[in-house]
Amino acid sequence: MDNESTYSGYSYKSSHSRSSRKHRERRDRHRSKSRDGTIRGDKSVIIQAPGEPLLDAESTRGDDRDDNWGETTTVVTGTSVDSISNEDLTRISKDLEDSSPLECRRYLSPALGAILGLISLITPLAFLALPQLLWRETLDPCGTPCEGLYISLAFKLLILLISTWALFLRPPRAALPRFFVFRCLLLALVFLFVASYWLFYGVRVLEPRETDYRGIVGYAASLVDALLFIQYLALVLLEVRHLQPAFCLKVVRTTDGISRFYNVGHLSIQRAAVWVLDQYYSDFPVYNPALLNLPKSILTKKMSAFKVYNLGDENNTNNSTGQSRAMIAAAARRRDNSHNEYYYEEAEVERRVRKRKARLVVAVEEAFTHIKRHQDENAATSSPKHPREVMDPREAAQAIFAPMARAMQKYLRATRQQSYHTMESIINHLQFCITHNMTPKAFLERYLIVGPTLQYLDNSKGRQWTLVSEEPVTASLRQGQVFCLRRLDFSLVVTVTPLPFLRLGEEFIDPKSHKFVMKLQSETSV
């Protein structure tokens, strides 16, 4: 059975004795054939030794394959050196996609902005310096007013520098498909501004060798003022405008229907998409393809009831639709019991998961009682007869991992999470918890609760998403728009609704007006 790839370092099968494995197989075979648990006992699960995980955290092809294929297809043995399993193929293709083809495209826009910013910062200094360098002798001497202007210029430039660093010099977190309209607008504005100032300067000051130095300094100061105002405009357009909420986005994941609602302000579609993806990575539970399928035993029962034969030589196309309609009608009329099986199967699975969870919790609690934090002050008093060896967290983690390993693995298999947690990652997490004095419950939180996608992500490569939209992606959000964010095997569908207009009325209640009476119903006999 080619479930093992050529990189496996530690196979589950080999950790148990032959007798227990045989016993398990025999017990599994006694179960009814309709359950697909028959083969599950034989499947080998790989706990990876140190090395990269077998599959990418976000998109696994783990249990998609038909569970019975080991019996019905010819087996391809994975022992030849040149063979490459299915998982490797998907991993390689995903690697190719995830790395961006041109790394430099990501940095083009910030580089442009940086150059323009630098030029605009040096310009006032250049305006001041050039006359001094070129025609110093003929300049009018300029006393106190100039010095005042120098000081104000210096401080304004400092403020400009600091705020540019604070606001704009950040590594971009997303590569958008189209131009970011506001940013382009602002860059164009700055460029136009600085160019026109240089033009004026060149024509009116450099050519005729203007001698009024105070005027030149005033001119440079006005340029810095204008740059500060442009920066204010940039702040409002890029950072502030979209803070006031105006739309509610409903984000639904297509594969399992998990949905969230978010409030955003006035954004373009691509900016809204980036924002939604930021929230997706920390809000949505991780996509686990193994949890999606109904057991095949339930679904296939419906289809196998009728066989329709083609008698005579009528028109073929007519007959096929008639055929399928007849089959559907017959299937609908038949009493359909598959919901029953689904219900019982669900109950059974849940019971199994709960049982394994109980075993896991007990095993972990017991394991944690084996170690204790070593107090340094008692070093002198510890008797030489019992030299307890002092371990560092890593060794302590490895020491207590052994008793809980089996229970942990069975639980992960029951909840189909085994592809997200390798043995190495479990030991790392254990070490982390021991170092920070966490209780067993805190250690188990990571495995009992399905976490957001961010928890299982390695940050080495960027994520490739495709924005699918019927309108140009630089259009701003409007009511009723729908766009999709697609990845390889699932997508997020985003619907836009505007937030309602709120009419707030006012009502004043006098605190003295809170009075009460008893509800009477008396009966008097006369």
Place this chain on the structure above:
Amino acid sequence: MSFVPGQPVTAVVQRIEIQKLRQGNNLILGFSIGGGIDQDPGQNPFSEDKTDKGIYVTRITSGGPADVAGLMMGDKIMQVNGWDMTMVTHDKARKRLTKKNEDVVRLLVTRKSLEEAVKHSMGGYPRP
């Protein structure tokens, strides 16, 4: 038996004359009343309109003067000896019924079955 505020109330009434019975020091009539403008009309089991704050007969002692005279449980008392009972407090109603110097009380009472009977027999309200 609902009414429009501000408009005169019309109802089909029955005239009942009750002779008070002397029992020891008291003159009794043999029934109990409930309701009144100071009471909670929602708890009245006999009224059709749960905002009706009129005086209703809630209990009748069997064999008493009221029973003999033909008063029935659930009747709404409209007048007592000419005094209006549709807009009185509970205590005022009690006082009007238990005046010591009166031997006889003449009540005008209304009930649903009266209206039905009139409708059946005449096909509508009798015109004045």
